[in-house]
Amino acid sequence: xxxxxxxxxWPDWCPGCGNFGILSALKLALSELRINKREFVxxxxxxxxxxxxxxxxxxxxxxxxxxxxxxxxxxxxxNPELKVVVHxxxxxxxxxxxxxxxxxxxxxxxxxxxxxxxxVYGLTKGQASPTLxxxxxxxxxxxxxxxxxxxxILLGMMSGYTFLARGYAYSVEHLKDLLKAxxxxxxxxxLEVIQPCPTWNNVTTTEWVSNxxxxxxxxxxLVEKKEDLAQKxxxxxxxxxxxxxxxxxxxxxxxxxxxxxxxxxxxxxYDKYPPSKQKIESNGRILPISxxxxxxxxxx
Amino acid sequence: xxxxxxxxGPQGGGVETAGMLLIRATATAGLQxxxxxxxxxNIKGKHSYFHIRTSNKPINSIKHPAxxxxxxxPETLATHFSELxxxxxxxxxxxxxxxSLTRSPSIDPxxxxxxxxxxxxxxxxxxVEGLREYLKGEGVSVYAIPFSKIISNxxxxxxxxxxxxxxxxxxxxxxxxxxxxxxxVYDAISSLFAGKAGIIEVNRKVAxxxxxxxxxAEKFQVESAKGEDDKKGHEEVGKRLLLAGNDAVAIGKxxxxxxxxxxxxxxxxxxxxxxxxxxxKIFDNEGRIIGSPIVVQTEDEISAVGMAIGGVLTGxxxxxxxxxxxxxxxxxxxxxxxxxxxxxxxxxxxRGGPSTGLPTRHSQSDLxxxxxxxxxxxxxxxxxxxxxxxxxxxxxxxxxxxxxxQVPVIHLLDKGLANSVTTVPVPSIDIxxxxxxxxxxxxxxxxxxxxxxxxxxxxxxxxxxxWYTGDEHNEYGNICEDPxxxxxxxxxxxxxxxxxxxxxxxxxxxxxYGPEKYDDLLLTWGTTKGAVVDALxxxxxxxxxxxxxxxxxxEPFPADYVSEFIAGSRRVVSIEANYTGQLAxxxxxxxxxxxxxxxLKYNGRTISEDEVLNGYRRIKEGETSVVLTGGE
Ligand SMILES: Cc1ncc(C[n+]2csc(CCOP(=O)(O)OP(=O)(O)O)c2C)c(N)n1
Ligand code: SF4
Ligand SMILES: [Mg+2]
Numbered sequence: 001x002x003x004x005x006x007x008x009x010w011p012d013w014c015p016g017c018g019n020f021g022i023l024s025a026l027k028l029a030l031s032e033l034r035i036n037k038r039e040f041v042x043x044x045x046x047x048x049x050x051x052x053x054x055x056x057x058x059x060x061x062x063x064x065x066x067x068x069x070x071x072x073x074x075x076x077x078x079n080p081e082l083k084v085v086v087h088x089x090x091x092x093x094x095x096x097x098x099x100x101x102x103x104x105x106x107x108x109x110x111x112x113x114x115x116x117x118x119x120v121y122g123l124t125k126g127q128a129s130p131t132l133x134x135x136x137x138x139x140x141x142x143x144x145x146x147x148x149x150x151x152x153i154l155l156g157m158m159s160g161y162t163f164l165a166r167g168y169a170y171s172v173e174h175l176k177d178l179l180k181a182x183x184x185x186x187x188x189x190x191l192e193v194i195q196p197c198p199t200w201n202n203v204t205t206t207e208w209v210s211n212x213x214x215x216x217x218x219x220x221x222l223v224e225k226k227e228d229l230a231q232k233x234x235x236x237x238x239x240x241x242x243x244x245x246x247x248x249x250x251x252x253x254x255x256x257x258x259x260x261x262x263x264x265x266x267x268x269x270y271d272k273y274p275p276s277k278q279k280i281e282s283n284g285r286i287l288p289i290s291x292x293x294x295x296x297x298x299x300x
Numbered sequence: 301x302x303x304x305x306x307x308x309g310p311q312g313g314g315v316e317t318a319g320m321l322l323i324r325a326t327a328t329a330g331l332q333x334x335x336x337x338x339x340x341x342n343i344k345g346k347h348s349y350f351h352i353r354t355s356n357k358p359i360n361s362i363k364h365p366a367x368x369x370x371x372x373x374p375e376t377l378a379t380h381f382s383e384l385x386x387x388x389x390x391x392x393x394x395x396x397x398x399x400s401l402t403r404s405p406s407i408d409p410x411x412x413x414x415x416x417x418x419x420x421x422x423x424x425x426x427x428v429e430g431l432r433e434y435l436k437g438e439g440v441s442v443y444a445i446p447f448s449k450i451i452s453n454x455x456x457x458x459x460x461x462x463x464x465x466x467x468x469x470x471x472x473x474x475x476x477x478x479x480x481x482x483x484x485v486y487d488a489i490s491s492l493f494a495g496k497a498g499i500i501e502v503n504r505k506v507a508x509x510x511x512x513x514x515x516x517a518e519k520f521q522v523e524s525a526k527g528e529d530d531k532k533g534h535e536e537v538g539k540r541l542l543l544a545g546n547d548a549v550a551i552g553k554x555x556x557x558x559x560x561x562x563x564x565x566x567x568x569x570x571x572x573x574x575x576x577x578x579x580x581k582i583f584d585n586e587g588r589i590i591g592s593p594i595v596v597q598t599e600d601e602i603s604a605v606g607m608a609i610g611g612v613l614t615g616x617x618x619x620x621x622x623x624x625x626x627x628x629x630x631x632x633x634x635x636x637x638x639x640x641x642x643x644x645x646x647x648x649x650x651r652g653g654p655s656t657g658l659p660t661r662h663s664q665s666d667l668x669x670x671x672x673x674x675x676x677x678x679x680x681x682x683x684x685x686x687x688x689x690x691x692x693x694x695x696x697x698x699x700x701x702x703x704x705x706q707v708p709v710i711h712l713l714d715k716g717l718a719n720s721v722t723t724v725p726v727p728s729i730d731i732x733x734x735x736x737x738x739x740x741x742x743x744x745x746x747x748x749x750x751x752x753x754x755x756x757x758x759x760x761x762x763x764x765x766x767w768y769t770g771d772e773h774n775e776y777g778n779i780c781e782d783p784x785x786x787x788x789x790x791x792x793x794x795x796x797x798x799x800x801x802x803x804x805x806x807x808x809x810x811x812x813y814g815p816e817k818y819d820d821l822l823l824t825w826g827t828t829k830g831a832v833v834d835a836l837x838x839x840x841x842x843x844x845x846x847x848x849x850x851x852x853x854x855e856p857f858p859a860d861y862v863s864e865f866i867a868g869s870r871r872v873v874s875i876e877a878n879y880t881g882q883l884a885x886x887x888x889x890x891x892x893x894x895x896x897x898x899x900l901k902y903n904g905r906t907i908s909e910d911e912v913l914n915g916y917r918r919i920k921e922g923e924t925s926v927v928l929t930g931g932e
Contacts, residue, residue: 009778039762043610046770054769054778059761061613062769062779063606064636070603074610075761077596078560078618082762100606103599267580269592275616276762278591280557281733286696287557287590291541291726293583295551297494298541300327300723 002027009054018169018195025172029179043072045088047123049116066097079276086113091121094130105159109259112182112189118197126200156190162253163189187258216248223253308349309372314467319350321471324488326354337719341659345406360687360830363909370470374399386439393447397429454505468503472510539726545717548688550575552695560611560618562604568718569621569649601626605633615760619645624653631673636770638678643702650714661904662716665878671855679796682855684712686829689724703736716827716906746775797856809858814847821869822848835912859890873897905931
């Protein structure tokens with residue numbers, strides 16, 4: 001089933017790269033969700049992770065370093081019928097592209113952002129990424145990292161994302177379920193995937209992951225009512241400051257309006273006739289626009 | 301008639317309204333009007349003004365000397381009195397007579413110093429009174445009217461401040477002195493404050509009181525208005541749109557099918573996006589909604605260009621609008637659009653650079669930047685409009701050309717256009733919309749299919765399966781570094797430059813004005829065209845035969861077409877608002893000739909008609925490079 005979701009392009013990642021796990025989980029999720037290939041768009045950034053857009057048999061828009069979110073936002077706002085997912089590296093989405101990452105949460109556009117968190121800049125040979133811990137020295141670094149890391153889940157939470165989850169690249173079944181939940185969620189979502197990079201990151205290894213993560217069991221991610229949000233955030237905050245990283249759905253909030261609803265409130269046409277559904281010509285000429293009614297203010 | 305009026309005051313103190321009242325009034329009287337807005341990068345307090353020219357012949361520029369000066373404050377009088385001609389008119393509130401001309405805290409120290417030495421040189425005391433005495437000696441009619449008293453009478457019992465209606469008072473005085481009927485002032489007030497009945501009433505009362513005050517005063521017929529009928533009716537000029545350049549582009553874009561616009565606020569581009577947002581709904585004659593563009597204010601210009609590209613990929617005519625600093629940030633995205641053959645439109649209003657430069661002032665110094673911006677090589681179209689009407693029409697054409705050739709298009713404009721106000725005829729709706737090769741895609745679709753004519757059929761996202769990448773790619777849009785594929789794809793993209801030159805009509809490459817046979821050819825572009833073309837009658841009155849070629853297609857450069865015009869000339873002179881002569885550079889590079897003279901300006905103010913005459917005269921007298929310095 002998932003095989004039909006493979007494109008003809010050979011995935012050129014290093015053997016053992018965590019990106020393979022993410023690719024498998026994604027294809028499984030798309031297959032199980034019976035997604036329409038024509039109406040699905042993978043928008044990716046630049047890095048090893050960004051190449052994923054070429055490896056799946058669906059629309060792939062491989063953009064610029066850090067800029068997948070703007071491209072994806074434009075696609076989704078212009079044509080809300082498309083299902084849009086962003087894939088990017090930790091450097092891409094949280095370094096050079098962090099402004100867009102925050103902006104997407106604030107807008108709550110219906111897009112899932114999958115962060116391939118490998119702690120390094122894979123494609124440029126292993127420099128420190130924004131998620132690499134302070135004091136950590138991976139293979140490619142001359143000295144231990146002297147910069148504090150950013151927590152993608154907490155940053156996502158404070159930016160307004162309404163779905164937050166963390167998975168592990170080699171836990172494919174689990175990751176597939178997170179992807180399905182994230183794709184089904186209405187609103188902006190963050191799915192942080194801990195992604196081993198055997199080539200450059202000799203610290204965040206498989207072993208590190210088994211010692212430093214745990215699967216959420218009795219955790220209730222859902223924000224039932226608006227008023228519960230602050231309490232839920234506090235719980236997430238203290239969990240994220242614990243010794244181990246939680247794997248699973250961390251927060252889901254359906255009480256906040258998605259972007260499309262916000263636009264429709266200002267302009268009721270948007271819901272039925274988003275830009276992609278509007279005619280712009282009649283018989284090769286501009287529409288029969290009434291100047292009196294449309295541009296009245298300028299007429300003399 | 302040909303009248304030039306300057307009205308100024310502190311920014312945020314009603315200058316905008318004063319200028320718009322004058323413009324509305326003259327336009328509704330059936331006259332042609334062109335108003336240039338000058339202001340600091342400041343919200344309240346610094347000197348700003350409108351230079352408004354009105355005439356019964358078409359105009360696209362301002363001209364010095366001015367006939368009338370209206371000052372809301374002493375600084376305005378000090379700044380502009382030397383721009384007045386002998387026999388001109390000055391209007392201000394009597395209450396400011398004892399004030400210093402140059403000692404307001406908001407005045408720029410450099411300017412204060414410059415003005416003080418000018419005053420000393422002319423023996424003028426640094427007060428409004430002192431200036432009045434001097435001007436009277438110069439044959440200027442000074443109208444020091446007790447506006448404050450008049451207004452406070454009208455406003456008695458309300459809590460409206462006198463300053464709020466000072467603009468209406470001074471404007472009414474100017475219009476009354478010009479002999480304009482009060483109805484026209486009423487109309488202007490009503491349309492400017494549409495929907496605010498209370499404000500309309502108060503302003504009309506102020507106009508009444510001013511007209512009353514001046515009823516017995518000598519009606520000053522300004523010389524250049526003499527003998528002309530300034531009340532030519534609507535019949536003669538037909539239905540028109542009164543608008544700023546930003547409005548013209550916004551309307552053009554909507555006509556052209558823009559349905560998605562992204563922007564990050566920047567002067568002088570942001571007003572355009574606001575206008576599109578406010579228009580919100582497009583109606584047909586039956587009042588049915590037939591369209592509605594969506595505008596998104598993004599987190600920065602990098603996002604603005606990315607989002608606009610995203611919109612284009614879904615098949616929506618999408619654009620972003622910016623100025624120099626924003627365009628600098630968009631350059632990487634522009635390259636992505638180049639390698640992915642995305643029909644993206646970027647509306648680019650130049651302002652003074654580099655860096656933040658002169659945020660609210662005019663410049664034409666980004667011509668070469670817009671042509672060469674981006675690493676690597678790719679085809680793009682850069683079209684520079686010369687006036688409001690062109691800007692509106694070009695806004696439609698930019699979308700058409702972008703989609704026909706599948707290239708990014710930069711619509712290059714400037715602050716001079718963005719903020720100047722004039723009228724254009726209501727366009728006919730017989731405007732073509734051409735969307736180029738569009739397909740549904742189907743199975744085995746190749747977005748970058750190599751075809752005979754270099755254009756691959758384009759499918760929108762959602763119709764088929766396709767890939768895009770900023771990497772070099774094969775026909776499917778998947779990454780490919782094979783040298784042979786690389787060459788094919790490179791050529792496919794670059795050869796569009798030749799196609800564009802072959803297929804664009806001459807009319808869009810360059811426009812010629814003046815006598816068919818000429819000695820001297822003036823080359824210009826962008827809004828400088830207005831002043832150069834307006835100067836033509838006088839230029840040709842000097843005995844020389846002078847014509848103008850306004851270059852519009854800046855990239856790919858129409859060298860052959862431009863060369864045809866150069867071939868017939870004895871002397872070639874370029875006129876543009878930058879330091880290096882960027883159009884001259886292009887002509888020298890592509891047409892392989894030497895430009896004989898350059899008339900340049902880089903003080904942040906637009907080139908006026910009189911400056912063109914002056915610049916040309918100096919070139920004729922042997923200078924090879926003339927720098928114009930007019931404007932305040
Ligand atoms: C504007 C810009 N700067 C720098 C680069 C070079 N570059 C390519 S990939 C990359 C970092 C990749 O790291 P990450 O985003 O974490 O992705 P990964 O390779 O780890 O998946 C950089 C800096 C670029 N492509 N564009
Ligand atoms: S460098 Fe690291 S992230 Fe990149 S492909 Fe190799 S293993 Fe994967
Ligand atoms: Mg990384």
